[in-house]
Amino acid sequence: MRTIGLMSGTSLDGVDAAWVETDGDRIGRVGPSLTLPYEPELRRDLRKLLDMAGDLPADDPFLLDCERRVTERHAEAVIRLGQPAELLGFHGQTILHRPAAGRPGEGRTWQIGDAALLARATGLRVAHDFRSADVAAGGQGAPLVPIVHAVMAADLPKPLAILNLGGVGNVTWIGADHRLVAFDTGPANGPLDDWARRATGADYDKDGRLALAGQPDGAVLGRLLAHPYLAAPPPKSLDRLDFDRALREAGAAELSPADGAATLVAFCACAVAAAGRHFPEPPRQWLVAGGGRRNPALMRALASALAEPVRPVEVAGWDGDALEAQAFGVLAARVAKGLPLTYPGTTGTPEPLTGGRLTA
Ligand SMILES: Nc1ncnc2c1ncn2[C@@H]1O[C@H](COP(=O)(O)OP(=O)(O)OP(=O)(O)O)[C@@H](O)[C@H]1O
Numbered sequence: 059m060r061t062i063g064l065m066s067g068t069s070l071d072g073v074d075a076a077w078v079e080t081d082g083d084r085i086g087r088v089g090p091s092l093t094l095p096y097e098p099e100l101r102r103d104l105r106k107l108l109d110m111a112g113d114l115p116a117d118d119p120f121l122l123d124c125e126r127r128v129t130e131r132h133a134e135a136v137i138r139l140g141q142p143a144e145l146l147g148f149h150g151q152t153i154l155h156r157p158a159a160g161r162p163g164e165g166r167t168w169q170i171g172d173a174a175l176l177a178r179a180t181g182l183r184v185a186h187d188f189r190s191a192d193v194a195a196g197g198q199g200a201p202l203v204p205i206v207h208a209v210m211a212a213d214l215p216k217p218l219a220i221l222n223l224g225g226v227g228n229v230t231w232i233g234a235d236h237r238l239v240a241f242d243t244g245p246a247n248g249p250l251d252d253w254a255r256r257a258t259g260a261d262y263d264k265d266g267r268l269a270l271a272g273q274p275d276g277a278v279l280g281r282l283l284a285h286p287y288l289a290a291p292p293p294k295s296l297d298r299l300d301f302d303r304a305l306r307e308a309g310a311a312e313l314s315p316a317d318g319a320a321t322l323v324a325f326c327a328c329a330v331a332a333a334g335r336h337f338p339e340p341p342r343q344w345l346v347a348g349g350g351r352r353n354p355a356l357m358r359a360l361a362s363a364l365a366e367p368v369r370p371v372e373v374a375g376w377d378g379d380a381l382e383a384q385a386f387g388v389l390a391a392r393v394a395k396g397l398p399l400t401y402p403g404t405t406g407t408p409e410p411l412t413g414g415r416l417t418a
């Protein structure tokens with residue numbers, strides 16, 4: 059199946075689109091990919107929406123307007139990519155994520171995006187709504203990419219850890235017997251981007267310059283590292299804003315711009331190290347995907363926090379910017395074929411679980 063995967067992550071930077079040929083179990087060819095940045099107004103409105111989402115009715119006009127604009131950007135990304143395909147994998151923009159572990163029917167996860175509109179605008183069938191069946195069954199609803207990591211890493215030496223540093227961090231550990239253990243590690247670029255925006259007005263701390271000019275504050279870092287999320291065993295997943303209160307209470311706001319950025323970088327790296335303590339065995343190496351691998355301050359902090367080698371996924375021949383979008387192409391094929399998306403080791407569902415929906 060020729061698919062185009064579409065991912066707009068928690069950092070709200072835009073839409074990644076990637077072409078993949080796949081049967082859902084294997085990847086044939088990977089093709090071109092692109093990132094279409096959200097325009098600053100949409101990014102601002104989505105950031106506002108994250109703060110409002112908990113109290114918003116589904117027919118709120120501001121919400122619907124954001125949803126339409128998000129969908130239009132996705133259609134534009136598909137059209138710009140200009141590759142022949144049969145199926146789109148449309149993740150949508152997460153605005154709220156509150157799973158209720160082990161309590162079927164109680165959790166909530168919300169990705170905005172109008173699949174029918176995207177199907178009309180592109181003339182293609184769309185797989186969408188990847189997370190709700192898992193949350194409805196009492197799973198975490200995230201992360202979903204681990205099964206695709208496993209497909210991609212079939213020939214790599216194990217145990218292996220694949221770390222994605224987006225707005226939130228998530229990791230997939232793959233054992234020698236192909237066992238999967240996957241979960242969200244903690245905040246990654248999300249709080250760093252918010253910090254950089256307040257301190258410098260920029261969308262993010264480009265090349266980690268601000269963080270590299272500062273020193274982590276031991277007291278603030280110590281308070282953050284005491285957060286119960288880090289010690290809690292997997293399965294577990296996060297909302298983009300889950301640590302905002304902890305960051306305020308830890309006194310991060312009182313730090314200088316550079317020390318604050320350095321402290322957030324150190325926290326992200328130490329949260330990854332804490333994640334490693336939940337693995338059944340240490341990995342032989344960590345392969346890093348997502349925008350965070352472009353931040354030298356973060357990569358340096360990871361190298362000092364982790365005992366094993368840390369390398370960008372490019373060493374395995376993968377594209378760390380396109381990986382998540384490619385994964386949603388593969389997941390779309392899995393939806394179309396009725397293959398499971400989530401597993402006991404990834405989202406904590408009791409059984410491997412299918413999910414997602416298809417437009418007509
Ligand atoms: N050169 C760079 N220097 C520092 N940080 C960078 C650089 N390039 C990208 N980033 C960071 O990467 C982020 C984008 O990462 P990515 O696209 O992986 O996130 P996402 O897909 O939105 O998130 P998620 O994986 O949580 O869904 C930016 O917001 C920024 O913080």
Ligand SMILES: CC(=O)N[C@H]1[C@@H]2OC[C@@H](O2)[C@@H](O)[C@@H]1O[C@H](C)C(=O)O
Binds near residue numbers: 067154167224242382
């Ligand atoms: C609810 C939600 O959108 N979660 C995202 C987010 O961004 C990173 C991390 O938190 C991960 O759990 C997930 O995304 C990836 C694509 C996943 O599901 O594998």
